[in-house]
Amino acid sequence: MPDPKPAVSLRIPTLTDGLSVSQLIERCPPLDPNSSYCNFLQCGHFADTSVAAELGGDLVGFISGYRIPSRPETLFIWQVAVDQRARGIGLASEMLRHILQRQPSGAVSHLETTIGEANEASWALFRRLARELDADLQQETWLDCDDHFQGQHESEVLVRIGPF
Numbered sequence: 001m002p003d004p005k006p007a008v009s010l011r012i013p014t015l016t017d018g019l020s021v022s023q024l025i026e027r028c029p030p031l032d033p034n035s036s037y038c039n040f041l042q043c044g045h046f047a048d049t050s051v052a053a054e055l056g057g058d059l060v061g062f063i064s065g066y067r068i069p070s071r072p073e074t075l076f077i078w079q080v081a082v083d084q085r086a087r088g089i090g091l092a093s094e095m096l097r098h099i100l101q102r103q104p105s106g107a108v109s110h111l112e113t114t115i116g117e118a119n120e121a122s123w124a125l126f127r128r129l130a131r132e133l134d135a136d137l138q139q140e141t142w143l144d145c146d147d148h149f150q151g152q153h154e155s156e157v158l159v160r161i162g163p164f
């Protein structure tokens, strides 16, 4: 018999999640670790556009995001992290929907994110979201491996989904 789907609960992050977020990001390559201070800011100032996922009292998922200050109708998704033990059950998709559903009605019409060229799971995640929203997905190189990273990091492709 297949394992039952684990009982993961989703909620708005709070400041006390900051350190757990740092530790989760470290367990989720290829994500770039940030300072723990940055993760505290995400859990505090950006809580309304972020989400935390818990399983048995542990943080097993986190998405950080913000509305772009000069274009607040666009939700920018910064990082998506799901712990190994909670992968493959649709949690990342569920967390994205959670953030979108919490935005004020009519306030957000587009979503942007950047994806490493070779990150297949991330491409699948955002293509699936575009399909679910029945929205266009456009992409262009944003941070180039050579021009911006001096060859130290793969190119980051800007993905724009919408209008929805």
Ligand SMILES: CC(C)(COP(=O)(O)OP(=O)(O)OC[C@H]1O[C@@H](n2cnc3c(N)ncnc32)[C@H](O)[C@@H]1OP(=O)(O)O)[C@@H](O)C(=O)NCCC(=O)NCCS
Pocket: 028, 029, 030, 031, 078, 079, 080, 081, 082, 083, 086, 087, 088, 089, 090, 091, 092, 093, 094, 119, 120, 121, 122, 124, 125, 128
């Ligand atoms: C990417 C990540 C967030 C996906 O989390 P998840 O909860 O397992 O994803 P979901 O179950 O919601 O699946 C979403 C889609 O991605 C696909 N997917 C998930 N893992 C995949 C993998 N390793 N390779 C290819 N596709 C994958 C799923 O099949 C699904 O697509 P589908 O509906 O077309 O079948 C998770 O693997 C992770 O944290 N990876 C490390 C960090 C990272 O790369 N983050 C993304 C960059 S922002």
